[in-house]
Amino acid sequence: MNSLETPSFPSRLPKVGTTIFTVMSALAAEHKAINLGQGFPDFPCDRKLIAEVNEAMLADRNQYPPMIGIAELRNGICQKIQNLYGHHYDVDTEITITAGGTQGILTAILACVSPGDEVIIIEPAYDSYRPSIELAGGKTIAISLQVIRDERGQVASYEIPWDQLAKAIHSKTRLIIINTPHNPTGMIWSKNDLDCLANLVRNTSALILSDEVYEHMVYDEVQHYSVASHPELAARSFLISSFGKTYHVTGWKVGYVAAPTALTKEFRKVHQFNVFTVNTPMQYGIATYLADAIHYLSLPAFYQAKRDFFRAGLGKTKFKLLPTPGTYFQCVDYSALGIPQAKFNEADFCKWLTTEIGVAAIPVSAFYEQATESGVIRFCFAKQDQTLTSALQRLEKI
Ligand code: GLN
Numbered sequence: 001m002n003s004l005e006t007p008s009f010p011s012r013l014p015k016v017g018t019t020i021f022t023v024m025s026a027l028a029a030e031h032k033a034i035n036l037g038q039g040f041p042d043f044p045c046d047r048k049l050i051a052e053v054n055e056a057m058l059a060d061r062n063q064y065p066p067m068i069g070i071a072e073l074r075n076g077i078c079q080k081i082q083n084l085y086g087h088h089y090d091v092d093t094e095i096t097i098t099a100g101g102t103q104g105i106l107t108a109i110l111a112c113v114s115p116g117d118e119v120i121i122i123e124p125a126y127d128s129y130r131p132s133i134e135l136a137g138g139k140t141i142a143i144s145l146q147v148i149r150d151e152r153g154q155v156a157s158y159e160i161p162w163d164q165l166a167k168a169i170h171s172k173t174r175l176i177i178i179n180t181p182h183n184p185t186g187m188i189w190s191k192n193d194l195d196c197l198a199n200l201v202r203n204t205s206a207l208i209l210s211d212e213v214y215e216h217m218v219y220d221e222v223q224h225y226s227v228a229s230h231p232e233l234a235a236r237s238f239l240i241s242s243f244g245k246t247y248h249v250t251g252w253k254v255g256y257v258a259a260p261t262a263l264t265k266e267f268r269k270v271h272q273f274n275v276f277t278v279n280t281p282m283q284y285g286i287a288t289y290l291a292d293a294i295h296y297l298s299l300p301a302f303y304q305a306k307r308d309f310f311r312a313g314l315g316k317t318k319f320k321l322l323p324t325p326g327t328y329f330q331c332v333d334y335s336a337l338g339i340p341q342a343k344f345n346e347a348d349f350c351k352w353l354t355t356e357i358g359v360a361a362i363p364v365s366a367f368y369e370q371a372t373e374s375g376v377i378r379f380c381f382a383k384q385d386q387t388l389t390s391a392l393q394r395l396e397k398i
Pocket of ligand 1: 019021038039040100183387
């Protein structure tokens with residue numbers, strides 16, 4: 001080997017490439033397509049929130065905050081969870097500020113999964129879960145949401161595969177990852193679903209990681225049921241949420257993890273050597289903004305209007321709409337479009353849609369490890385009406 005050559009080494013994540021979200025956003029930019037792929041808003045956040053962060057910076061709140069996050073923000077989160085879900089997390093020992101949801105997820109997994117431990121995920125699953133489990137040396141046990149089809153064979157909805165889940169849980173199960181409201185399908189867990197999960201894990205040592213980053217995006221007066229609303233589950237759960245999603249600032253990367261003291265203690269051991277702390281002025285700005293509950297209580301109505309607007313427009317296309325009780329994602333079945341491309345696999349269909357029609361979407365197959373094709377793609381409707389209108393005009397032409 002010549003001395004200027006970089007030594008080779010075995011990849012820790014040999015099967016991982018660049019995330020589908022980055023790939024589709026790059027393709028959308030390259031082809032000047034309307035980007036309904038990666039989940040992020042294309043509208044500005046509230047100027048008040050920016051002013052609060054600005055003020056914190058100008059007040060010289062620019063040095064390291066406490067490792068666990070500033071007290072003002074942890075207090076606000078504690079209040080919010082108490083008010084919405086009726087569970088009290090201790091401000092000092094049970095709430096930690098993270099650099100977004102994804103860092104919270106990786107850190108929680110590294111904190112509790114030892115080599116050989118099994119972690120159950122339910123596919124389609126967010127793409128960071130599996131690599132995070134792999135980095136911890138855990139073994140991913142993937143089960144799939146049951147796909148319910150209509151009389152024409154098109155996808156109608158998804159259901160939790162309780163029998164499979166029950167069979168998958170045993171003494172080696174360290175963690176079960178759930179996600180409600182669910183990315184990419186938009187489905188939400190009911191109170192009864194939480195009860196069923198509690199029945200399955202009772203008398204086991206399985207922990208739960210509940211990814212609830214879309215907690216404030218639930219529609220039609222339906223309620224979000226957090227693991228925090230279920231005392232038995234709360235006692236064994238890491239609850240993950242994200243201010244990026246709630247306040248339209250995905251680039252700020254600020255979220256939190258709420259978990260019982262014993263879990264938080266281990267979580268923080270990893271967190272302190274992972275990111276150590278999360279940027280100070282954003283924490284102060286968000287803490288002040290969070291004090292006014294209207295900023296998150298207004299979210300369901302705000303996004304429901306976008307969902308309804310987008311669905312009404314899609315109703316004029318040949319796509320089949322799946323239900324969207326939560327999240328800012330709308331899934332559609334394209335298998336009956338009546339064009340040759342309707343036979344494409346989901347990834348190829350999304351590429352075609354981006355390059356030829358000018359609208360980027362995400363293939364749901366990207367949320368499965370083993371190729372699983374159901375002819376369903378995901379659009380993000382966290383966009384200005386004008387963006388959605390332009391996208392709909394293009395989609396109507398198909
Ligand atoms: N959560 C976002 C989505 O599902 C993307 C986040 C990311 O790009 N890593 O689209």
